Amino acid sequence: MAGPVTGTDLASALAGARVLPVLTVRRLSTARPLADALAGGGARCAEVTFRTPDAEQVLNEMAAHGGLAVGAGTVLTPEQAERAVAAGARFVVSPGFEEEVVAKCRELGVPVVPGIATATELMRALKAGLATVKLFPAEPLGGVPTLRALAAPFPGVRFVPTGGIDASHLAAYLAHPAVLAVGGSWMATADHLERGDYDEIRRLTADAVERSMT
Template structure:
């Protein structure tokens, strides 16, 4: 039986979305996020060493780590083998969804239209990622999609910063918000762990 994303996130409403190019930064990054109050994170499969990064961060223990930008069933399998507790995709792909269900991990496909949302519902899903959230209309688009699908929970991601966070979190249909501003590639390159900790604490503390 597949665990729900809500159960994995265990009440966390902000999901740091991470693109980590140097595996050596994984440990300090996990420490900084946890120190800032984060209990989950999404490691994007956009870099050659994403599996190693995910494995290191998953071993931290304080974070429920998932894999993002998963495009194929084979990537989903590798991500779960590396310790991913959930899988996020930028779009809806039947093979990715089927593989995640086979592996028993929650999958959150990206959707931008009602048609894509209906496909996700037909596949038995009730949580989707609105992506790219700001580019497809932001809160207005979210509310328009939520209205005819009252049972669906959303994880809007894309173009959302701390200035927009509270507005999204106030929406009843929003389970959590994904964002990359808490730990950008520049933060990681500069080893700015204190700033990552500060931005994470600010985000996690947003009502």
């Protein structure tokens, strides 16, 4: 049986970054300029959600950029995980805990970060040998106080809070020692991509990266 998927494994896949841009990209033509803008702002990783028809091609295009460690998000099935890794995903993120997705990622040799919202789900993830989970949706669940409450009885767990987070929340999450990285879409929203506002994406990314280093 494979050993635990640790926070160190994911940290390596994220290239040591503590901010994870979460991207829903509807047009393949935006993939390359988006990757350029993120990298130009100092991002070292990105998560492409599997919510659009072109998600695989977008992931593949962004992974080929070379400046970003790109993973796949909103992965719901083992088949999606397999397609994501074939497209170049360096890690896999799921909104919830699904044993078959975890098993497939182990088989493929990639870090997997399942979403949890309760202590029961977190215990299931620990039983599966996982040491890093996604707290989702972080802000609707109660934000940093909920994170503290969940982290206290599980001192070995690392969290990637995601969901409803923006720049104003970033410092509070990153200040908690159990937080490995923070995921968010505010750096590159659907509106930014629709307008082709890559300068603003670069600016917001640079701001988030700077905040993560303070």
